Amino acid sequence: MTDQIVAFTYLSxxxxxxxxxxxxVRSPVHSALSLVVVVFHVAGMFVLLGNGFLAAVQxxxxxxxxxxxxxxxxxxxxxxxxxxxxxxxxxQIWLAIPIAVLLFAEVAWIAISKPEISENLxxxxxxxxxxxxxxxxxxxxxxMFTDYLLPFEVASVLLLAAAIGAMVLARNPDEESLxxxxxxxxxxxxxxxxxxxxxxELSETPATHG
Amino acid sequence: xxxxxxxYLLVGAILFSLGTLxxxxxxxxxxxxxxxxxxxxxxxxxxxxxxxFLEDMAGSMFVVISLxxxxxxxxxxxAILVALGRRVTEFYVDRxxxxxW
Amino acid sequence: MTDFPWLIPLFPLVAFAINGAFGPRYLKKATGxxxxxxxxxxxxxxxxxxIGGVHSDTPDFTLYRWVSSGSFSxxxxxxxxxxxxxMLLVVxxxxxxxxxxxxxxxxxxESFARFFTWLPLFVFAMIMLVLSNNFLxxxxxxxxxxxxxxxxxxxxxxxxSAADAAVKAFLVNRIGDFGFAIGIILxxxxxxSLNYGDVFASVSDKSPDLMLLxxxxxxxxxxxxxxxxxxxxxxxxxxxxxxxxSALIHAATMVTAGVYMVARMRPIFEVSNEALLVVxxxxxxxALFAAxxxxxxxxxxxxxxxxxxSQLGLMFLALGAGAYTVAIFHLATHAFFKALxxxxxxxxxxxxxxxxxxxxYGGLWRRMKWTYFTFLLGGLALSGVFPLAGFWSKDELLAxxxxxxxxxxxxxxxxxxxxMGLLASLLTAVYTFRMIILTFHGKPRNAExxxxxxxxxxxxxxxxxxxxxxxxxxxxxxxxxxxxxxxHDYLYKVPGxxxxxxxxxxxxxxxxAIISTAVAAFGIVAAYAVYSRRQPSPEAVAALSxxxxxxxxxxxxxxxxxxxxxxxxxxxxxxxxxxxxxxIVDGIVNLIGWTVRATSSLTRRVQTGQVQNYLFLIAAGxxxxxxxxxxxx
Numbered sequence: 001m002t003d004q005i006v007a008f009t010y011l012s013x014x015x016x017x018x019x020x021x022x023x024x025v026r027s028p029v030h031s032a033l034s035l036v037v038v039v040f041h042v043a044g045m046f047v048l049l050g051n052g053f054l055a056a057v058q059x060x061x062x063x064x065x066x067x068x069x070x071x072x073x074x075x076x077x078x079x080x081x082x083x084x085x086x087x088x089x090x091x092q093i094w095l096a097i098p099i100a101v102l103l104f105a106e107v108a109w110i111a112i113s114k115p116e117i118s119e120n121l122x123x124x125x126x127x128x129x130x131x132x133x134x135x136x137x138x139x140x141x142x143x144m145f146t147d148y149l150l151p152f153e154v155a156s157v158l159l160l161a162a163a164i165g166a167m168v169l170a171r172n173p174d175e176e177s178l179x180x181x182x183x184x185x186x187x188x189x190x191x192x193x194x195x196x197x198x199x200x201e202l203s204e205t206p207a208t209h210g
Numbered sequence: 211x212x213x214x215x216x217x218y219l220l221v222g223a224i225l226f227s228l229g230t231l232x233x234x235x236x237x238x239x240x241x242x243x244x245x246x247x248x249x250x251x252x253x254x255x256x257x258x259x260x261x262x263f264l265e266d267m268a269g270s271m272f273v274v275i276s277l278x279x280x281x282x283x284x285x286x287x288x289a290i291l292v293a294l295g296r297r298v299t300e301f302y303v304d305r306x307x308x309x310x311w
Numbered sequence: 312m313t314d315f316p317w318l319i320p321l322f323p324l325v326a327f328a329i330n331g332a333f334g335p336r337y338l339k340k341a342t343g344x345x346x347x348x349x350x351x352x353x354x355x356x357x358x359x360x361x362i363g364g365v366h367s368d369t370p371d372f373t374l375y376r377w378v379s380s381g382s383f384s385x386x387x388x389x390x391x392x393x394x395x396x397x398m399l400l401v402v403x404x405x406x407x408x409x410x411x412x413x414x415x416x417x418x419x420x421e422s423f424a425r426f427f428t429w430l431p432l433f434v435f436a437m438i439m440l441v442l443s444n445n446f447l448x449x450x451x452x453x454x455x456x457x458x459x460x461x462x463x464x465x466x467x468x469x470x471x472s473a474a475d476a477a478v479k480a481f482l483v484n485r486i487g488d489f490g491f492a493i494g495i496i497l498x499x500x501x502x503x504s505l506n507y508g509d510v511f512a513s514v515s516d517k518s519p520d521l522m523l524l525x526x527x528x529x530x531x532x533x534x535x536x537x538x539x540x541x542x543x544x545x546x547x548x549x550x551x552x553x554x555x556x557s558a559l560i561h562a563a564t565m566v567t568a569g570v571y572m573v574a575r576m577r578p579i580f581e582v583s584n585e586a587l588l589v590v591x592x593x594x595x596x597x598a599l600f601a602a603x604x605x606x607x608x609x610x611x612x613x614x615x616x617x618x619x620x621s622q623l624g625l626m627f628l629a630l631g632a633g634a635y636t637v638a639i640f641h642l643a644t645h646a647f648f649k650a651l652x653x654x655x656x657x658x659x660x661x662x663x664x665x666x667x668x669x670x671x672y673g674g675l676w677r678r679m680k681w682t683y684f685t686f687l688l689g690g691l692a693l694s695g696v697f698p699l700a701g702f703w704s705k706d707e708l709l710a711x712x713x714x715x716x717x718x719x720x721x722x723x724x725x726x727x728x729x730x731m732g733l734l735a736s737l738l739t740a741v742y743t744f745r746m747i748i749l750t751f752h753g754k755p756r757n758a759e760x761x762x763x764x765x766x767x768x769x770x771x772x773x774x775x776x777x778x779x780x781x782x783x784x785x786x787x788x789x790x791x792x793x794x795x796x797x798x799h800d801y802l803y804k805v806p807g808x809x810x811x812x813x814x815x816x817x818x819x820x821x822x823x824a825i826i827s828t829a830v831a832a833f834g835i836v837a838a839y840a841v842y843s844r845r846q847p848s849p850e851a852v853a854a855l856s857x858x859x860x861x862x863x864x865x866x867x868x869x870x871x872x873x874x875x876x877x878x879x880x881x882x883x884x885x886x887x888x889x890x891x892x893x894x895i896v897d898g899i900v901n902l903i904g905w906t907v908r909a910t911s912s913l914t915r916r917v918q919t920g921q922v923q924n925y926l927f928l929i930a931a932g933x934x935x936x937x938x939x940x941x942x943x944x
Contacts, residue, residue, distance in 0.1 A: 008213045012221045019225050022248055023232030028240040035244050038225065042251050045218065049262040054270050058254070061277050066247065066284045073288045074240060077295045089235050089304060092923055096234035099930050104227035106937045111219030123266025136270065143267040144274070151271075155278040162282030166289035172296065234927055242923075307920030 008048060015041040026087050032070045036063050050127055053137040218259035226252030239301040243287055250280050316360055316389050319399060320442065322352030323435035327428060334424030342427035343414035349431050350410050353438060354403035361396045390444035390507060393801045397639055398441045398571055401646045405563035406434045408774035412654050413555040415770035416661060426466060426553070433459035437564035441571060446495045446505040453491065453536070453568065457484045460565055464552040476551035483545040487535015494528030497521075511578040519583050526579050526586035529572065530593075537569025539627060540597040543620045550612040550667075554657030557612060561619040562650035570626045570642050574635045581633070588724060591631020591712070595728035595735075598624030602738035606745070610667045611656045614746050618693065619649055621735055625708055628732055632725055634711035641704035644786050648692035648701055651778035655686035658771055659750060662764040669749040671760060676751035679766045683751050685779040690747050692782040694740035695831045700786030702828065705736060710823045733830055740834025748838065 018037035025031050039062040046055035089096070130139045144152050225248055232245025254273045261269015291301070298306070326349025330342040373388040389395070410430060417426050436455035443449040457480075465477025495505070501517060502510045514522060533539070538546035546566070550557055560566060573580060573590060580586045601620035608614045622645050629638040660667055662679060676683040692699035695706065709732050716726030755761035766772070 004212050008217065012217070015221060016224050016228075019228040019248055019251075023228055023236060023241070023245055028238055028244070031241050031244050035247055038248060038251055042225075042255050045221070045255060046258055048213065049218070049258055051258060051262060051270060054258055054273055057274065057277065061281060062247070062251075066281060069284055069288055070240065070244065073291055076292060077301065087237055087241075089237055089923060092927060093235045095927055096231055099927065099934055100227050100231035100234065102934050103230055103930065103937070104223060106934065106941050107223040107226065108220055109941055110937075111223050112216050117215065117263050121264060123264055123268065125267050126265045139267050140270050140274070143271055148271050151275060155275055158282050159278060162285045166285040169286065169289035170292040230930055234923060234930060303922050306922070309920065 004048065008045070011041045011044045011048070015045075028074055029071065032067050032074070035070075036067050039063050039067070050130070051136045053135065053140055215259055215263045219256060222252040222256035222259065224252070225249070225255065228252075237302045237304055239291060239303055239306070242303060243284070247280060247284070250276060315356065316391060316442065318356040319353045319360070319403070320435050320438045322349045322356065323431040323438065325349060326431040327435060330424060330431065331428040334428055339424060340418075342424045343410070343417075346427040346431045347407060347410040347414065350403060350407040350434055353434070354400075354407050357396065357399040357403050360391070361400065385445055385447050385505060387448060388444040388506075389442040391442075394571075394574060394635075394639065395441055397643060397801070398567070399438065401567070401643045402434065402437050402441060402563045405646045405650045405778075406437075406559060408777055409555050409559050409563070409650060409654070412558075412657070412771050412774040413553075415768040416555055416657055417553065418768075420553075422466070426463075429459055429462045429466070430556075430559070433463060433559065433564055437568065440568055444507055446498060446507070446510070449572070450492065450495055453532070453572075454488065456536075456565055456568060457481060457488065460484075460549070460560060463556040463560075464549045466552055466556065470551070473551040476545075476548040480545040480549050483542050484535045487532045487542055489531075490528045491532025491535075494525050494532065497525050497528065501525075507575070514578050514582055522579060522582040523586050526576070526583065527589060529576055529579065530586070530590055533569030533573050533627075534593065535569075536572075537566045537623045537627070538620050539569070539593050539624060540600055543597060543601065546620055547613050547616040550610070550616055554612065554653060554660060557616070558650045558653035558657070561616070561653060562646040566619060566623055567642050567646065570623065570630065570638055573627070573630045574639055577630075577635055580630075587631045587633065589631075591628050591715075591725060591728050594624045594627025594629075594631055595712070595731040596624070597621070598628060598735035599731045599738070600624075602735040602742065605742040606738060608742075609669050611659065611669050611672070611746060611750060612653075612667055614669075614742055615649070615652055615656060618652075618739065618742065621739060622649070622693075625705065625732055625735065628728055629708045629711050631728070632711045632715035634708070634715075637704065637707045637711050640789075641708050643789075644692070644700035644704040644782070647778055647781035647785055648689045648699075651685060651689035651775060651782050652693065654771070654775055654778065655682050655689060658682040658767040658775065659686075661767055661771070663760050664763065666757075666760060669746065671757040672750045672755075673753045673757075674751070674755040674761065675764060678761070678764045681766060681772045682775065685775040686751070687747060688779045689782050690743045692786075693743050694835060695736055695827060696835075697824075697828055698786070700782050700784070702824075702831075703786035706824045706827050709733060709736070709827055713823060733827065736827060737830045737834045740831045741838045744835050744838035 015038050018034045018041065022031050022034040022038060025034060039058060043055040043058040046052070046058060125139055130136055133139045133142065229245045229247075229249030229252060232248060233242050236242055236245065254276055257269045257272045257276065259269075261267065261272070294301070294306075326346045329345055334342040373386045410427075413426065413430065417423050420426065433456065436452050436459055440449060440452040440456060443452060461477045461481040464480050465474050467473045468477070498510055499505055501521060502513060504510060535542045546561075549560060552560075580590065598621045601617045601624060605614050605617035605621065608617060622641070626638045626641050626645070629635075629641065658679065659672070659675060659682060662675070662682075663672065666672075688699065692701040695701045709729060712725050712729040712732055716723060716729050
């Protein structure tokens, strides 16, 4: 049991320090890298909680996708030249720190004073059941595709919408013609008269300028 | 489970509060974004911890959903930033107040 | 064999959907065929339902549960009994002929597809109204019928008069529907259910006064929809719509809804004699009143419109006398000959290049023989000449009022109603033949129009012939022998429908038949005597008694009374209210507005445009609420 305590102590201290670094460092790149450290250590805690699958997803999605997305954006925007400016909201910091401390005090109070979990509240997935099912991935799958099928589907729709939305937002409207496939450029530039045709005939494009 | 639930919740509280502080005090839009992800880490940890101690998979399910939302939020938010990058040259939250009037 | 009735409304609905979605763009003239096919499908399904056999104890057909809330539930369901079947046969049959006729009549109209979009929807609404087995869907489709009539009366909306007529029809119907809605609300309040079966089963448990109130409120709805006095004013104006629409409104859909509704609600009406008395009284008065107006109108379609009002009055007279079978019988025969007359008049109007004034007609019978003969048959049927359809039904109708009057239960008023009905049928014969003589006989009064007139195309004439066959034979075929004809025996299967008092007294029945035939014959002879000598002209007749003629021509000034009385008073009240509104209400509103502006000029300083300020406030809010949770839990 002591090894668990050691592991937890290590994970919690490093996660907290990395979290502090995330919000204090000057450069956004360093901040993102600190977030990666936090993500890895929280994933470690998921392992301690016996949920290996979640740890893997956490690492893959956060470290592999989201933080990479951040780094890509930073590269695209070239933020280096502003790094000399003030990084902190000078006026608001004197309000922000007390509020954050207060918030922490309250949440921590709840976290510490919460009574132990009684037996009758417990769900259907004690560790033995999870082991019998073959692991946390199988256990999660059994609920995800039964009880939570609708939220799961909605989440997938959300992802699709976000993907399309991101593409629409990030597209450069000035370079629209470059983004089009070559034959459409020809269509737009070549036959001016085609715009006069009624809507119904637009679908038969290949025949008109073949 | 020798580690008590309270310990996990406390770590979650620390991460969440640090994230809040970052959102409130940093000027860089990107770091505000990253701080939001930090807050989500605290929330995820809380969900997972409760899920494990309640012996219910709902906690894990919520983490998965929250990951999905985080990914969607990051994608759209950063796309907005890229679009914004065509109009302004600096990304400080306190200077982006064009929509006030 | 009763598991397919959902096909009946489905066909017109599909026709409506197809024509509405693709009509204006792709289908164009094909919409006419699709619409007619949809109605034909409905008619075929109705015939199948009829042959398949429907009995009084046929259970309601439930399509799906629409509303379910606690113990209260509403199903979309159909009530299938002989009454429904008869109504459906009339509605779909006549509507089909009207659709076919419209293909020819509307051939040159730009909005052909739009016409054939609304027409099937109209029929669909009427079918659903007839099929409904609860008050809620009855009300919904009752209103849908109103909406469709609005759309179709105002079909030529570029003409101001048509648009006005549509609005008038809608508004006047609203008055009736308001009463109807209150009646339904009262029913729900007192019975806790809106299903016919549940309500009718417990009618006898409720106080008669309550039932009288409900019956009268429902009757207000019928008065509006079926154009009875004093809500009849919309119907003549509805002539602004295309003639097939007029035929549809007058014969098959819309106005018959009120008669059907009262017949369907008979358990509610039968609870109190007063309700029946009101129904019969309004009916008899309207019959006489409208028939007398019909004498003086010069617009061919208006004559027919008042004729419809009058005939509907007679149906209500029968309903009041408790003779539901007879009312529905007359409804069916009337649907045939009135549709025939309307379509015939449409044929004439078509030939005369949309001229509707009879003063421009005359001598048309040589030009359009088919139209003339079918129209003549329709006119004879309307007048109630033996042995055409109108004779059988109208004769029974008057007999039912007479027997109700002489019955010993104190309904002597029905004797008066009977005399009024008799007078109305006299006037009916007069105005019908006045119309026929002015239109088809004598010398052409407008030589130019006359020279261009021509017989209508086959798609218009064919429905006329079919309808004429119906107008000639239908009455005898289903109504002979009187009180024991096919339609009677069929409708008697509906529980609670019985032979009216005195039905068995054959000698009395025959003498009454002779009286009504004599009255009709006298009317025809009188019309011939007045209008056929010399050159018949409305002006010459008007000169005989200008005052009476003016009164009739202006329709007893009902429109004017409504305009200056009700509308004027309403306007006056409106002006006073407007003054109050402008000074006091607006003052208060302005004061509030000023206060808000003053406050907001202070509070808008909070809005800095700084996202982090807002985020800070969110965080502060979170701290406060979590703090409250920590402290007070």
